[in-house]
Amino acid sequence: MKKIGLTLFLAGLALALGCGSGSKSEPYLIGGIFSITGPASYLGEPERNSMEMVAEEINAKGGINGHPLKLVIYDDEGDVTKARLHAEKLLQKDKALAIIGPSITPASMTVLEVTQKAKMPLISCAAAAGITAPAKDRFWTFKTAQTDEMAVARIYQYCQKHGIAKVAILTVSSAFGVAGKVQLLAQAPKFGMEVVGQEVFADKDTDMTPQLTKLRGTPAQAVICWGVGPAPALVAKNMKQLGFTIPLIQSHGAASKKFIELAAEAGEGIIMPAGKLVIYTQLSDSDPQKAVCREYAEKYKAKFKVAESSFGGYAYDAERMLNQVLAKAGNDQAKIRAELEGTKNFVGVSGVFNMSPEDHNGLTPEAFVMVKIHNGEFTLID
Amino acid sequence: MKNLVTDYWLLATGYWLLTLPILAPLLQYFISGLTNGAVYALIALGFGIIYNATTIINFAQGEMVMLGALCAISIYHLIPSLPIAFLGGVIIVSLVGLLFERLALRPVQDPAPITLIIITVGGAVFIKGVAMLIWGKEAYPLPAFSGDAPLHLGPATILPQNLWVLGLTVVLVLALEAFFRRTLVGKAMRATAYNPRAARLVGIAAGRMVQLSFGLSAALGAGAGILIAPLTLGVYDMGTMLGLKGFSAAIIGGLGSLLGGVLGGLLLGLAESFTSGLISSGYRDAVAFLLLLVVLFLRPQGLVGGRQ
Numbered sequence: 001m002k003k004i005g006l007t008l009f010l011a012g013l014a015l016a017l018g019c020g021s022g023s024k025s026e027p028y029l030i031g032g033i034f035s036i037t038g039p040a041s042y043l044g045e046p047e048r049n050s051m052e053m054v055a056e057e058i059n060a061k062g063g064i065n066g067h068p069l070k071l072v073i074y075d076d077e078g079d080v081t082k083a084r085l086h087a088e089k090l091l092q093k094d095k096a097l098a099i100i101g102p103s104i105t106p107a108s109m110t111v112l113e114v115t116q117k118a119k120m121p122l123i124s125c126a127a128a129a130g131i132t133a134p135a136k137d138r139f140w141t142f143k144t145a146q147t148d149e150m151a152v153a154r155i156y157q158y159c160q161k162h163g164i165a166k167v168a169i170l171t172v173s174s175a176f177g178v179a180g181k182v183q184l185l186a187q188a189p190k191f192g193m194e195v196v197g198q199e200v201f202a203d204k205d206t207d208m209t210p211q212l213t214k215l216r217g218t219p220a221q222a223v224i225c226w227g228v229g230p231a232p233a234l235v236a237k238n239m240k241q242l243g244f245t246i247p248l249i250q251s252h253g254a255a256s257k258k259f260i261e262l263a264a265e266a267g268e269g270i271i272m273p274a275g276k277l278v279i280y281t282q283l284s285d286s287d288p289q290k291a292v293c294r295e296y297a298e299k300y301k302a303k304f305k306v307a308e309s310s311f312g313g314y315a316y317d318a319e320r321m322l323n324q325v326l327a328k329a330g331n332d333q334a335k336i337r338a339e340l341e342g343t344k345n346f347v348g349v350s351g352v353f354n355m356s357p358e359d360h361n362g363l364t365p366e367a368f369v370m371v372k373i374h375n376g377e378f379t380l381i382d
Numbered sequence: 383m384k385n386l387v388t389d390y391w392l393l394a395t396g397y398w399l400l401t402l403p404i405l406a407p408l409l410q411y412f413i414s415g416l417t418n419g420a421v422y423a424l425i426a427l428g429f430g431i432i433y434n435a436t437t438i439i440n441f442a443q444g445e446m447v448m449l450g451a452l453c454a455i456s457i458y459h460l461i462p463s464l465p466i467a468f469l470g471g472v473i474i475v476s477l478v479g480l481l482f483e484r485l486a487l488r489p490v491q492d493p494a495p496i497t498l499i500i501i502t503v504g505g506a507v508f509i510k511g512v513a514m515l516i517w518g519k520e521a522y523p524l525p526a527f528s529g530d531a532p533l534h535l536g537p538a539t540i541l542p543q544n545l546w547v548l549g550l551t552v553v554l555v556l557a558l559e560a561f562f563r564r565t566l567v568g569k570a571m572r573a574t575a576y577n578p579r580a581a582r583l584v585g586i587a588a589g590r591m592v593q594l595s596f597g598l599s600a601a602l603g604a605g606a607g608i609l610i611a612p613l614t615l616g617v618y619d620m621g622t623m624l625g626l627k628g629f630s631a632a633i634i635g636g637l638g639s640l641l642g643g644v645l646g647g648l649l650l651g652l653a654e655s656f657t658s659g660l661i662s663s664g665y666r667d668a669v670a671f672l673l674l675l676v677v678l679f680l681r682p683q684g685l686v687g688g689r690q
Binding site for chain 1: 406520521525615
């Protein structure tokens with residue numbers, strides 16, 4: 001009696017195990033770390049939404065070669081420590097194949113330490129060039145967001161073209177602003193620019209008239225503001241109040257409809273670099289990004305009932321790129337990394353990606369276009 | 383004759399001095415400092431009124447400012463009339479203040495001041511959380527009361543909204559002064575503040591007066607919030623810093639005194655603005671707390687001495 005029971009049990013176990021391993025429906029587990037709540041939630045929320053949207057779409061079509069995509073997304077709340085803890089969790093507990101995110105640079109810098117050591121591919125959605133450079137130290141790290149280096153290059157190119165040689169910079173005190181300031185100062189000599197005034201404001205500041213009053217006294221021909229959220233809009237309003245006649249150039253962090261809404265009349269004439277998503281309707285039909293941007297914008301609006309954002313686009317591109325790679329590499333992390341590195345001509349919302357062993361971002365300054373706000377809308381000017 | 387000539391030269395020299403690059407920005411800092419100072423003054427008065435009536439500090443005062451701004455913005459979305467949005471915001475937030483006293487503070491069985499103060503802190507966090515659920519984390523604009531066209535005051539520019547803030551603050555302070563000195567309800571509130579038992583003996587409903595003080599403070603806070611929303615936008619977390627700075631202003635000027643609140647607010651606003659402009663903008667938020675510490679060390683009763 002006992003023997004029969006034991007045999008039956010062992011047989012059942014073998015059957016169960018046999019069904020489990022080697023089955024075609026084993027899911028591909030991809031991790032996500034985004035700043036869904038906290039001060040960077042304007043980045044993390046659309047990124048999380050976009051990643052889930054892509055995964056749902058591909059699962060509805062039967063997954064990747066039959067394997068469903070399983071997402072495990074964590075919220076780092078804009079906190080560097082939490083981001084690192086989530087990365088460890090994804091590595092050890094969830095055993096993710098790859099991670100998309102984090103949303104912000106400081107979190108990305110700490111998470112990549114974990115993923116590099118664990119030989120796990122990471123596709124970050126944050127801005128700093130240092131996330132994928134120097135290439136030899138970032139073997140397993142990629143990113144889909146355009147770098148602040150490119151944004152500054154585009155701005156200075158525009159300034160050169162329009163005879164602006166002296167600029168005053170007003171940067172936010174957060175990591176985004178600090179990184180931007182470094183780029184603005186470092187690249188100025190290359191384009192023949194002179195930075196004649198530098199001021200700083202805090203993320204939550206509501207009155208920048210003291211800083212702007214100081215800058216008004218300099219011989220600047222343009223003011224470059226580097227920040228995100230409501231503060232850059234208040235800078236625009238303050239500049240109008242103080243009667244500035246020189247142009248205001250914003251960073252790509254202001255390239256959203258919310259900025260136009262907040263700045264209202266003060267937004268007229270403001271120039272900034274932006275991903276093509278904000279003006280995709282004005283692109284020529286021969287631009288391969290137009291169709292991709294339109295598809296993303298329409299799907300995102302239909303599903304989430306709010307306007308699409310370029311920030312969500314980073315995660316959208318990352319997940320789609322990863323899906324393409326998973327189809328070829330399966331669940332072999334080394335192969336996934338190699339395929340990511342070999343991605344060529346991938347048309348995304350943020351740009352056309354051409355990865356290489358030296359460049360794990362795959363974008364050029366042409367991923368940005370220069371736009372100007374006119375009559376409450378973004379218009380393409382370059 | 384000679385006086386006229388001297389006066390003319392003095393005036394001309396003064397105007398010339400003001401246009402010097404060094405002094406020209408000072409006028410700008412002065413204007414922005416006065417504007418922020420007026421807002422801090424209104425918030426400080428709110429702290430003072432409740433302190434007078436109950437000897438506690440209502441740390442939810444800052445959230446009333448935020449609620450006023452956001453409620454006005456929402457009302458404006460439905461009915462695009464600024465006066466209606468202003469009045470509606472003030473009325474709704476006054477009701478919130480009255481309800482807050484009734485539901486969170488009155489039922490407390492052992493009303494030791496420290497208990498009540500901690501309850502107000504909890505109330506502040508609760509209100510902020512509810513605001514985040516209702517309005518989200520975005521910032522919302524409110525149109526300026528009479529347009530955006532800057533006015534020129536010599537080398538400085540002032541917005542019509544700045545004038546609204548200053549003007550309405552003066553009106554509100556004078557109205558408060560009249561209320562407390564001339565009206566029966568105002569005098570009853572002062573009586574309750576001086577001696578609650580004696581007030582009850584002469585037939586004043588002390589509990590009602592306490593509730594009224596909360597409603598009045600909330601109204602003042604809401605007014606402050608709606609006045610600056612066109613300048614600073616309305617966000618769910620704007621109340622925290624404003625409340626703390628308003629509290630500092632109240633202590634600096636003298637907690638409980640009308641003049642103290644106004645002086646403390648204006649002083650704080652100007653100190654912030656000049657520090658930001660002349661030293662470094664990074665120190666802006668620290669000024670309020672630095673001044674608070676200095677006052678607490680050197681003259682704890684505040685500049686005007688406060689209530690006895």
